[in-house]
């Protein structure tokens with residue numbers, strides 16, 4: 001399986017580092033300027049060749065790292081080549097002041113994207129993962145959560161399997177409508193982190209869920225949880 005990361009900004013770089021560690025040459029990296037994409041690869045000291053956008057879009061899983069305002073026109077432009085593919089949406093529809101969203105409460109960036117590319121499977125992931133968290137996804141002993149949602153069960157499962165080797169806790173977050181909440185969780189975490197003086201080193205880890213490596217019968221015992229954390 002080939003995974004394409006499109007865009008050389010903060011999230012593009014973070015995703016590139018993380019996916020490269022797990023998938024090496026299966027990762028395709030591209031941006032509007034291939035030479036710049038190669039510079040980013042070189043700066044990260046990865047043994048990878050940047051590819052033109054058209055080549056990257058041949059991948060099985062595409063991760064555009066654009067801002068929401070640019071994402072829908074971009075998807076419209078490439079909807080034919082994206083047909084039948086999994087498109088991982090990481091966008092949060094912030095306004096220009098970053099203090100609210102441009103989407104109404106009865107929709108989400110992910111659902112709007114799915115409307116533009118109905119023949120692709122939109123799957124959300126990394127909506128709450130600030131770019132700096134890719135460098136240290138375990139904070140205070142807790143793995144950062146990645147909520148994965150899609151209207152297609154198979155696509156959601158494929159992406160969850162894909163993310164399994166990455167250093168995050170990957171959770172099945174159901175249908176795309178849950179992205180309305182998941183995206184707004186980023187807005188909330190941003191405000192909380194700023195108040196705590198810790199922005200953007202903030203991540204979600206929901207308590208009470210299954211803990212990796214811990215037998216089920218021990219999962220509710222606070223002492224054992226404390227040991228794991």
Ligand SMILES: NC(=O)c1ccc[n+]([C@@H]2O[C@H](COP(=O)([O-])OP(=O)(O)OC[C@H]3O[C@@H](n4cnc5c(N)ncnc54)[C@H](OP(=O)(O)O)[C@@H]3O)[C@@H](O)[C@H]2O)c1
Pocket residue numbers: 006007008009010011012030031032033065066067068070074090091092093094126127128129130131132200
């Ligand atoms: N920053 C975060 O911590 C964070 C966390 C979670 C989710 N997100 C989401 O991730 C996305 C990217 O955030 P970011 O912080 O990485 O932004 P960024 O550093 O500004 O990068 C955005 C990238 O989008 C590409 N781009 C810009 N305009 C474009 C256009 N008109 N057409 C095609 N590509 C265009 C550019 O890549 P090229 O110049 O290489 O083409 C640019 O590097 C946003 O949707 C954001 O909501 C961000």
